[in-house]
Every structure is written in C-alpha cells, then in structure tokens.
Amino acid sequence: MKKNDLYLIGGILLLVAVSFIFIQLYKSEGSKVLVTIDGKEYKTFSLNDDTVFTISQDDGKWNTFEIKDGYVKMIGASCPDKICVKHKKIHYDNETITCLPNRVVLRIIDGEDNDIDAIAD
C-alpha cells in the first residue's frame, strides 16, 4: 500500500459522506409515488391511500407493491434477482426502488409539480 492509496480511499469516502449529508439535509417527505416502465410514466399513486397494486406488462412481467401508512414497499415481482423486493420501504422525496430486469422504477415525488397525473386519475 502506498500513501496515495489512502488518499484515494479518504477522498472517495469524503465525497460519499458529503453527498449523504447533502441528501439528508434536503430530505423531505414525499406525497406520491411515480411508477415508470422503461422511462415512460405509467401511473402515480398517492401515499395517503393504502393499496396493493400489481403492475402487469404485456410480456408477462409483473411487480406488486404495497402502499401502507405512507410508505411504499415492493412485495412481489417476476424478476429473477428479487433485488426490488428486498429493498426497504420508501417514503422520502426521490427515494427509488428499481427493478432492473423489468425496467420498473418506483420513485417518491413531491407531487407539487406533477398535477397532470392527478387530474388524469
């Protein structure tokens, strides 16, 4: 090990720490969850309404998530790795649960600048 290795480790960890502090400082409670499939908006749900919903895609892929007490949790999926199901429940603005194999992303949003979907609902 060289001294430079330690500087490298220190530098990266510092960068990580700063970004975590930043994220923590600007953390705000979300009000909705936005579901996107392959980047396209699929549906928006309010965190206030408890529900269990299954996102079904034409090719048989599916993801089931639950909204309960203002939190969103993936409770089932057709993907092979189940990484999305293992993810902790999310609640804060910009937190995401990603199911890479199914190209499904659940993301918490503020809802202030996204009124179109609310009207569509």
Place this chain on the structure above:
Amino acid sequence: MSSKKIALYGLLIALAFIFSYIESLIPMPFAIPGIKLGLANLVTIIALYGIGVKESLVLSMVRILLVGFTFRDPSTLLFSFAGGILSWLSMTVTMKLKLFSMVGVSIIGGITHNIGQIIVAILYVNNPSLIYYLPFLLTAGVVSGALIGLLGALTIKRIKKIL
C-alpha cells in the same frame, strides 16, 4: 502462442469462472442493483500485473460472456460488459501512471465498474433518478476494490515466477 500460455489462460478463465459461481451462491444483503464482491476481478487484476494489459482484457471479456450465459441472465451481459470494459480501461491507465499500488488500482477498478453499470442502468430503464444510488455504489466499490487489491498483491508476490 505457446502451449504453456494456452494452458495458463485456460486455467485463469476457469478460476474466474469458479469465482463467479461462488459469488452467485453468496446472497448480498443489499437491495441495490450492482453491489457484489467482484471476486472474479481478482483474476483480471492479477493478469493485468502479471501477464499483460491486452491479455487481462481478453480474460475478463471471455469470463463475462461465459458467466452471462450460465450463472446469470444473459440480459445482464450489457451491464457486465460496460462495467468490465470501463474498469479495465481505468485500471490500465492508473497502473501505467504508477500513482497507486495494486490496492489503489483495484479500488479505481471497483468504483469505475459500478459507475459503468449505473450509466447503462440509467439508459436501460430510461430514468436518471438512479443516480441516487451512486454514493452507495461508490462505497461498495471502495470496500470490494480494496479487498481484491490486497488479495491480489498477496497472490502476485507468490505466483509471479510462474506467470
């Protein structure tokens, strides 16, 4: 290519293949796509230091292809190639710069591997918000990169003569 070289490359690919298999048996407690130990990268970095730059790229690409069709879903190949190529390129450059020891080079390899994967993931799901995973992936890259680098340095000291 001498028969000794052919045998050596075969051996190293087999080793990397087994490492990937072992790794597929270890469940990762993290719910973030792309976090893993990167055991197979041990072979890549040993080849990089012990054999040559080009050879390590070939070894790593062959391993990714084999593993993609056996222990993993072929749809993950895209992520593996992106991570593999970016990390090989960055490790080659940092090795030539001689700024870091094997540990530093391996850490660079670890984090650039994860950066490559997240770039492809963002393009794949068409959703830039995945960038929020980056701090987690950087941390994981530092930890696994350092471990692999330490292991690699210990190994290469002992097998340098036969490579």
